[in-house]
Amino acid sequence: xxxxxxxxxxxLGGLTLARVLxxxxxxxxxHEAESSPAARSQGGMLDIHDHSGKIALATAGxxxxxxxxxxxxxxxxxxxxxxxxxxxxxxxxxxxxxxxVQRGELxxxxxxxxxxxxxxxxxxxxxxxxxxxxxxxVTFADGSTVVTSLLVGADGAWSRVRPLxxxxxxxxxxxxxxxxxxxxxGTRHPAAAKAVGGGSMIVHTPGREIFxxxxxxxxLHAYVGLSEPQEWFAAVDFTDxxxxxxxxxxxxxxxxxxxxxxxxxxxxxxxxxPLHALxxxxxWDRVPGVTLLGDAAHLSAPNGExxxxxxxxxxxxxxxxxxxxDDVEAALTAYEEAMFPRSAEAAAFEGPDAHGDGHxxxxxxxxxxxxxxxEQP
Numbered sequence: 001x002x003x004x005x006x007x008x009x010x011x012l013g014g015l016t017l018a019r020v021l022x023x024x025x026x027x028x029x030x031h032e033a034e035s036s037p038a039a040r041s042q043g044g045m046l047d048i049h050d051h052s053g054k055i056a057l058a059t060a061g062x063x064x065x066x067x068x069x070x071x072x073x074x075x076x077x078x079x080x081x082x083x084x085x086x087x088x089x090x091x092x093x094x095x096x097x098x099x100x101v102q103r104g105e106l107x108x109x110x111x112x113x114x115x116x117x118x119x120x121x122x123x124x125x126x127x128x129x130x131x132x133x134x135x136x137x138v139t140f141a142d143g144s145t146v147v148t149s150l151l152v153g154a155d156g157a158w159s160r161v162r163p164l165x166x167x168x169x170x171x172x173x174x175x176x177x178x179x180x181x182x183x184x185x186g187t188r189h190p191a192a193a194k195a196v197g198g199g200s201m202i203v204h205t206p207g208r209e210i211f212x213x214x215x216x217x218x219x220l221h222a223y224v225g226l227s228e229p230q231e232w233f234a235a236v237d238f239t240d241x242x243x244x245x246x247x248x249x250x251x252x253x254x255x256x257x258x259x260x261x262x263x264x265x266x267x268x269x270x271x272x273x274p275l276h277a278l279x280x281x282x283x284w285d286r287v288p289g290v291t292l293l294g295d296a297a298h299l300s301a302p303n304g305e306x307x308x309x310x311x312x313x314x315x316x317x318x319x320x321x322x323x324x325x326d327d328v329e330a331a332l333t334a335y336e337e338a339m340f341p342r343s344a345e346a347a348a349f350e351g352p353d354a355h356g357d358g359h360x361x362x363x364x365x366x367x368x369x370x371x372x373x374x375e376q377p
Contacts, residue, residue: 004029005321006148008125008138008161012103013294013310014154015110018118019060020318026325030114031140033124033155037111044221045074045200045213046106047098049308056311059319065109066101074100074214076199084195084256092199100199102216103307125160134289134328136164150328151290152317154310157276159296165284170276173301175227177273178248180266182220189220189265191258196220203259208251212262222262223273226251233272241269277301281344283336291332293317298343305346313339 005021007014010032018028048054048066057066075092111119124141128151131137136151138160153161157170185193193214195201200213212222226232226248238244248270249263263270278299291297294310317335324331 004148005150005152006031006138006146007152007154008159009153009155009294009296010034010107010111010119010121011154011156011294011310012107012110012307013314014152015107015114015119016056016060016311016314017152017154017293017318018314019062019110019113020315021321022114022118023061024318024322026318026322028118029146030119030154031123031125031138031146032119032121033141035122037108037121039121044103044215045071045100046103046307047075047100047304048106049305050097052305052312053308056308056315059315060110060113062109062113065113066106069101069105069109070099071101071216074199076197078195078197078199078201080195080201080203080256080259082203082205082252082255082259084258089197100213125155128161128164130164130287136290149289150321153290153292153296154294154314156295157299159292161290162292162296164290165287165292166282168278168282170278170299172230173275173277174229175225175275175301176230176233177223177225177275178244178263179271179273180222180224180262181268182222182262182265183267184218185214185220186218189261192220192261192265193218195256195258196262203255210252210259210262220262222266224248224252224263224270230274233274236272238270238272244270275301277347280347281340283340286329286333286336288329291317291336293339297339298347300343300347303346309343309346312342 005026005028007018007028007030010030014030018030021028057063075098077090078086079088080086125138126141127139129137131147135147135149137145137147139145151161153159155161182189182192196212196214198214203210207227209225210222212220215221236244236247245264245266249260252260252263276299282298293313295306316338320331320335
């Protein structure tokens with residue numbers, strides 16, 4: 001194959017695709033809006049799944065590098081009541097199938113595995129148009145353009161490439177999370193650190209929840225979930241960190257102080273993250289020369305599957321392109337035929353990382369059953 005593959009977005013999915021193509025000697029260029037790999041935080045912990053993420057990393061030839069990133073003990077899980085009562089406490093005995101890594105470190109492994117210059121930083125896609133015969137032109141914010149005969153949108157929820165294939169846009173799920181960090185928790189926030197434990201912790205009630213996990217460097221990273229319309233959050237002034245923190249904490253009045261400390265004791269300003277999703281089963285008719293992967297293709301409410309699916313998308317697409325070097329359309333058709341049902345099934349999965357939907361009074365018991373495994377009653 002002599003035509004470069006043009007990938008929009010240097011997230012885990014786009015980089016996995018570029019890496020697999022590189023292994024097959026197929027040139028690819030990744031255009032990324034961020035100015036550098038360090039332009040922003042890459043999120044917190046990421047659990048890599050046996051049936052998706054691990055397969056993708058093996059296909060990319062990066063299993064050893066991935067194993068070097070695994071944080072031992074982080075698969076431990078605790079479920080608590082709002083009063084601090086421990087409902088379920090599972091230690092990490094080393095046999096779990098979801099080892100935890102720092103997302104930013106995994107991204108850097110993928111970046112380091114690519115030839116210099118593969119990623120064009122500071123290239124924010126502004127618009128894309130079809131030129132006919134499977135060719136497309138991408139215009140970037142700086143006015144530069146690129147024409148390609150194979151375009152892959154790996155550019156996330158608000159993909160600039162998606163309109164070539166689908167008029168559907170993500171919709172608000174009815175829930176947002178407020179993100180907080182507590183640093184040096186063992187010495188500075190000991191009560192919260194004890195509540196979270198060595199891995200992850202979930203406290204869930206209808207419409208209100210706290211999910212937290214222990215990252216590197218004794219950092220606690222928390223996601224405070226609230227099921228409210230976007231107008232509710234618009235009334236909270238997140239430019240005033242103290243006022244926003246107090247307003248969010250008010251919604252957890254009566255919860256144990258070691259839990260509300262994950263809100264009130266944050267060492268950074270609270271960050272609001274509204275959750276959006278594409279319709280379950282989102283798909284499109286085949287359009288020559290272009291496809292999507294990851295959130296650009298199948299954004300769903302968080303359930304622990306998103307990043308893993310994006311990497312699997314990238315790995316499978318890369319393998320199919322390599323298997324059909326003279327027939328790009330055959331590769332894209334085969335990729336989409338497998339990706340559509342896989343992503344629909346994952347979107348319907350209410351796994352342990354889903355943290356409930358905010359409306360199920362029985363969610364703690366459902367979560368306990370999920371974590372305990374099929375051998376438990």
